[in-house]
Structure formats: structure tokens, C-alpha cells
Amino acid sequence: MATLLDWGNVDAAAAQIEKTLNLETRREAFSLLCVTSLLRIDFDEARGSITDGGEDRGIDAVYLDERFGCRVIHLFQFKCHSKFNGSNRNFPSTEIDKLLAFIGDCFGQVDGFLDTCNPLLRQKVLDIWDFVNSGACQVEVHLCSNGERLIPDHKARFESSLARFKFFQLHEADLDFLSDTVSHRTATEREIHLRIVEEQIYERTDGNVRAVIGTVCGDEFIAALTDPTKPTQLDPDLFEENVRVYLGEQNDINRRIYDTAVSNEAGMFWYFNNGITIVCERFSYQPGFKNAPLRLLNPQVVNGGQTSHALFQASRTSFASVQRVRLLVRIIETQDKSLYAKVAEATNSQTPIRSRDLRSNDPVLVRLEASLLKHEWHLDRKRDQHSKIDESRRIDALKLGQVWLAYVRAEPDKAKTASDRIFGEYFPLVFDPSEMDAKRVISVWSLYTEIEKHRRAKLQEARRASRLAAEQEIESAWIVEGLYHLAFAVRKLADRANIDIFDFDQVGPLIPEAERRLAEFVKDRPNISTYRLFRNAATKQNLFRASLNEQPQQLSLL
Known part of the structure; x- marks a missing residue:
């Protein structure tokens, strides 16, 4: 049974996330804590998975996962108690029927089902359908709570109901489990x-x-x-x-x-x-x-x-x-x-193909870290290397590699789908000391953080939008998957205007126009899921022809 110590452990971790990311509620922080801990992804990816809000059909987050040799659809539901005396409550069994109804409607592709989902969930459902059509996959349902698990009888009923859907599994993350995860007791x-x-x-x-x-x-x-x-x-x-x-x-x-x-x-x-x-x-x-x-x-x-x-x-x-x-x-x-x-x-x-940790002591990264420190920036060569430093002065090496690949090297689809290669075969291409210095890194990182702010704002708009706000829905939901293509579009606009791509003061104001054009591009393709669209290598080429109005002969990669 979970204890007051466990409660304090998990609550402190959520409070740290709430403060670091400047979130509005502890519930949102708890949701991100669960997703990042269970799936081992970063906060930016986790934000894009959240579907919580009105008309969420009992689904608080969806993540499509192709790592670890499996294709998995992760469905989450969160229950966050605000006080320790709520931690002795079991996960509410009333949520089971909501989840079963969603699963039945989603995987049965019931007519009119999409109209019952909020904008973010609607887009995730389209992505799920595309994901399933692309090959065999599993579905994992996660019930996450800083309280107790389902009552055994209700768990048995839920698992029995899930059994009629093939390849479904139930996972429960209660307070005790989350405390273990946060304190790393299970990994020591x-x-x-x-x-x-x-x-x-x-x-x-x-x-x-x-x-x-x-x-x-x-x-x-x-x-x-x-x-x-x-x-x-x-x-x-x-x-x-x-x-x-x-x-x-x-x-x-x-x-x-x-x-x-x-x-x-x-x-x-x-x-x-x-x-x-x-x-x-x-x-x-x-x-x-x-x-x-x-x-x-x-x-x-x-x-x-x-x-x-x-x-x-x-x-x-x-x-x-x-x-x-x-x-x-x-x-x-x-x-x-x-x-x-x-x-x-x-x-x-x-x-x-070397892992991030094996590359962390590469001379290029060591020198870049020292150079950035002179500008009062900290480079996380390893994961969470400077976790005690305010996030606003930290640069994550992996995320830097992804945005550099998308923006500087004009490969947004690879930035999206091949992050495991950033510290492998793409390392010399990305972390090129003849091209990369501290000031350029700070400029590109500033662009990334500004785009991420736009994405967060759009996600908030999408969560507030009703299912009838179709126009709002399309303009907001695509940015979950399209962040690196947005950076790419900014680069192309800068090139057209003969702006130095490493001058953030001039590049930053191009973000709204790039966002508008990319939204129009997505709107013109309503039958393609954004999950597939932003993983397709042809998208960056079609984007210029359809959205940026460039001639085909001008489409050579940089």
C-alpha cells in the first residue's frame, strides 16, 4: 500500500514539472509525469499526446509508438487526487465503460464517431486509423492514478471486455508504482x-x-x-x-x-x-x-x-x-x-550507430558546451545533465540535433522519424564544427523555443475548441506532428527573403506566416492523417509547390 512518503515523492515530481514548464494545473503536470515516465519520451512529445478536455471520450492521451521493435497504440486515462487522503481511493470503475465505448467506436470506425470527439482527439483517431491500416499493431490501455488501482472484480470485468478486441493489454500505474518510477528504486x-x-x-x-x-x-x-x-x-x-x-x-x-x-x-x-x-x-x-x-x-x-x-x-x-x-x-x-x-x-x-550517451563525450559536444557556457547557456550532452538549471537556459543536445536537421539541413521528416540517428550516422552532418558555433546554436534554439510556444498555444486553443469549430480544429491539431516542418517552412521563407537563417531577430517574425501557409497545406489534404503526412519525405517538396508557391526547379535540397 502506498504511503505518505510515496505521495510526497510523486507530488513533488509533479510540482517540479508544473513549475519548470509553467503549467496551469497540477493535473496537467501529473499527466506529463505519467506519459514521460511510462513511455520514456520528453515533455514536448508528451504534450503532443494529450487529448484531455471536453468531449475526450474518456481518453486523456494517445501516443503512437514504433520503437523497441513493436508498433503500439498507447491510450491513457489519468486520475489525479489533490490531497493525500484521496490516495486511498480506487481507480473509478465508471471510467471502464467510457473506455470500452471509445475503443468499440474507434476500432469499429462507427459512423459519426469523429463528430463526438474534441479536435485533438479527432486528429489522434485519424492517426490511429492510418496507423492500423499500415500494419499489425498492439494497443495498450494505461490507467494512471496517484491513488489505488481498480477493484479486482472491476479489473477482471475490464480485461474480459478487452479480450474480444485482439492485441489489447491493460496496464495500471498507481501511486506505489509511480513512486517507484520517480525514485528509480526499480532501476537501481x-x-x-x-x-x-x-x-x-x-x-x-x-x-x-x-x-x-x-x-x-x-x-x-x-x-x-x-x-x-x-x-x-x-x-x-x-x-x-x-x-x-x-x-x-x-x-x-x-x-x-x-x-x-x-x-x-x-x-x-x-x-x-x-x-x-x-x-x-x-x-x-x-x-x-x-x-x-x-x-x-x-x-x-x-x-x-x-x-x-x-x-x-x-x-x-x-x-x-x-x-x-x-x-x-x-x-x-x-x-x-x-x-x-x-x-x-x-x-x-x-x-x-552510437547512442546518445556514447556520443556525449565527443570533443565537438564538449567544446560546444564550454562555448555555450560563456553565453550563460547549458548544453545537456547527456539526458538531464543540468536538471537543476532553469529550463529557459538549457539546450538539450538531442532536440538541438533534431531542429538543426530540420531547419539548417532541410530534413524535417528525418528530424521527426529518425531521432535515433542524430547520434549515429547523422552526427557529422548535424554537429559540424565548421558550421556550428555557440551563437548559431543559440539562434536556432531560440527559433525552436519560439515555435514550441506557438505549438503550446495552438494546443490550448484546440483543447478549448468545440467539435463544431471545424476551422479551428484543422488549424490547431496539425501542429502536434508538424513542428519540424514548421521550422523548415520558416527556413524557406527566410531564403526567399534573403534573410540570414542564423539571425533570430529577423527569422522569428516569419513564424506566423510559415504557420499560416502550413495550415493551409494541411487543410487541403483532409484525407491524410498528420501522422503520415509529416513522416512522408515527399511532404517538404509538395509543401513548396502547393503552399509556398515556388516553381519545381527551385526545389533542390540545401
Whole structure:
């Protein structure tokens, strides 16, 4: 049962968000706390997911997720109690029927359904329909509260009702769970257990580095790496130091891994695959034991992320086949954290796609941080590196990379869909020291924050708009997905006017005109979801022809 300490822990985290983001209510801060904590996304992305307000049909947030090797539709409902004495209340069962009605109408595409949704939810529904039509996906329903969970009988009724909809799962985040998440108690110590097949194990020690090599069963490997709170995915925390994100089943190599795992040749997997490399703080096992259990403390899969995710997908298709898979694993024990990155880079034979943390000490970023500090700005090379500094004087390196890619490099669709590559193959293109200096970064960041202010204002307008305000609806809702294209449109207007794109004083006033033209562009395409529109590489080209009235021959990329 949650305690007063848990209440204070979660409430303080929400209060900090409310203050930092200058929000109007604690409820809004609580909503962002839940979305960012559960989905591991930033506040700007989380804002764009919120649909809470009048005519929200019981859906307070929607997020379409294609990370971690899965395609997932996340539906949220929040209940925020203002006082500790409300924390002993169960999640209201009356909300179940609202959620079921929405799910039935949405996925049944009931006639007239869109007219019952507020502007932001309406756009999200269109995005959901497009998302579903693009391929198989899962739906996860999150009930988030700083109180108690559903009464067990009502939870059973809800799950029974959801069972008729395929690929639906229920997740509950109560006060106790959120307190764990906020305090990172669940992430401080992570231990997984593997079992070495037979006595096939080899151990080696060199100074402060120790390692074992052995064979494990595919099904036991997947079970050990599955997210304990979300059985529909592998635990992302175990892949933080991996240099690659999962590239999906459509990637040729991953498809072959998947096909082998579910085929009659599953028993030959060990011979076809390079295996997995895991680095951990400590491992232990009993030598000489048949099928020796192996305990790993705080492990990181630094090589074999593609294999891990492909096997996970295979296990959901044919678990019996994955039981026949044998997998080569190399486990390295070291207290030297710098060795994690070296092993990760050295064991990846492909062109390395390095994570943000691995790039955080790159000389370019270190020098940029020092240069920005002279102008009283702080660069977050790592996530939340300067969390105690006021947000108005902080620049997030990842977000900077995205807006630089969209605005300076004229690639808004890549900024939207390929953020995982900012610290990979796009790093030299974005963080080019011959082009990037502190003053230019401050100017581009100022543009981003000004555009973000416009987006927040439009989101507020959309939340206040009634379902009858169709014109308002179209003009407001697109900006949730179109922020980077808006920066791109500003760039093109600046080019047309021969304005220096790094002079924010001149570029900033172009935002309203770019916004107006982009809104007209979206309005002329009512049958295309904004989710798809702003992920399509052709949009930036069509935008100029239709909205900025440029001639085709002037459309070369910069």
C-alpha cells in the first residue's frame, strides 16, 4: 500500500514539472509525469499526446509508438487526487465503460464517431486509423492514478471486455508504482538469470576484466530480457548501452534471423548467428554444475540487440520453435564503465550507430558546451545533465540535433522519424564544427523555443475548441506532428527573403506566416492523417509547390 512518503515523492515530481514548464494545473503536470515516465519520451512529445478536455471520450492521451521493435497504440486515462487522503481511493470503475465505448467506436470506425470527439482527439483517431491500416499493431490501455488501482472484480470485468478486441493489454500505474518510477528504486539494481546449457562454459580473466562464454536456450534468454512491467516488449533499460536500436522485422538481416528462429532450422540457430555480448557489473555461477544457473547484476546487451528483438518477435509467433533455439552468449564482468562503450563499439562490425550517451563525450559536444557556457547557456550532452538549471537556459543536445536537421539541413521528416540517428550516422552532418558555433546554436534554439510556444498555444486553443469549430480544429491539431516542418517552412521563407537563417531577430517574425501557409497545406489534404503526412519525405517538396508557391526547379535540397 502506498504511503505518505510515496505521495510526497510523486507530488513533488509533479510540482517540479508544473513549475519548470509553467503549467496551469497540477493535473496537467501529473499527466506529463505519467506519459514521460511510462513511455520514456520528453515533455514536448508528451504534450503532443494529450487529448484531455471536453468531449475526450474518456481518453486523456494517445501516443503512437514504433520503437523497441513493436508498433503500439498507447491510450491513457489519468486520475489525479489533490490531497493525500484521496490516495486511498480506487481507480473509478465508471471510467471502464467510457473506455470500452471509445475503443468499440474507434476500432469499429462507427459512423459519426469523429463528430463526438474534441479536435485533438479527432486528429489522434485519424492517426490511429492510418496507423492500423499500415500494419499489425498492439494497443495498450494505461490507467494512471496517484491513488489505488481498480477493484479486482472491476479489473477482471475490464480485461474480459478487452479480450474480444485482439492485441489489447491493460496496464495500471498507481501511486506505489509511480513512486517507484520517480525514485528509480526499480532501476537501481537489476538482476537477470540465465542457464548455461550442459557444461558448455568457458571462463577467462584478465586483470579487472572477467568473462564467460556459453550457450543458453532461446526461450529462457527472451524470458530473462522481457520488460517485467510490459511483457509485450523487451526491457529497454537492458539496451541503453547498445549502439543500435532495433531496425524492425522488415530489415533484411532481422527478417532472416526471425525466419530461422520460426523455421524447421531453429535447431541450427547457434551455427548461423554471431551471438550476444552482455556487459555487467558482476556475474556468478557454480562451476562444474550441469545447466549451471548464471546470475548477472545490472547487465547491458552491448551487441546482439537485433538478434534479441528478432527472437522476441519470433517467440510471439512460434514459442515452440524458439524453445529449440540455442544462442551463443559472451558475458563480460567489469567495474570500468568506460569499457562498456569500448566493447559496444568494437563488437559491432557494422557501421556503428552510437547512442546518445556514447556520443556525449565527443570533443565537438564538449567544446560546444564550454562555448555555450560563456553565453550563460547549458548544453545537456547527456539526458538531464543540468536538471537543476532553469529550463529557459538549457539546450538539450538531442532536440538541438533534431531542429538543426530540420531547419539548417532541410530534413524535417528525418528530424521527426529518425531521432535515433542524430547520434549515429547523422552526427557529422548535424554537429559540424565548421558550421556550428555557440551563437548559431543559440539562434536556432531560440527559433525552436519560439515555435514550441506557438505549438503550446495552438494546443490550448484546440483543447478549448468545440467539435463544431471545424476551422479551428484543422488549424490547431496539425501542429502536434508538424513542428519540424514548421521550422523548415520558416527556413524557406527566410531564403526567399534573403534573410540570414542564423539571425533570430529577423527569422522569428516569419513564424506566423510559415504557420499560416502550413495550415493551409494541411487543410487541403483532409484525407491524410498528420501522422503520415509529416513522416512522408515527399511532404517538404509538395509543401513548396502547393503552399509556398515556388516553381519545381527551385526545389533542390540545401
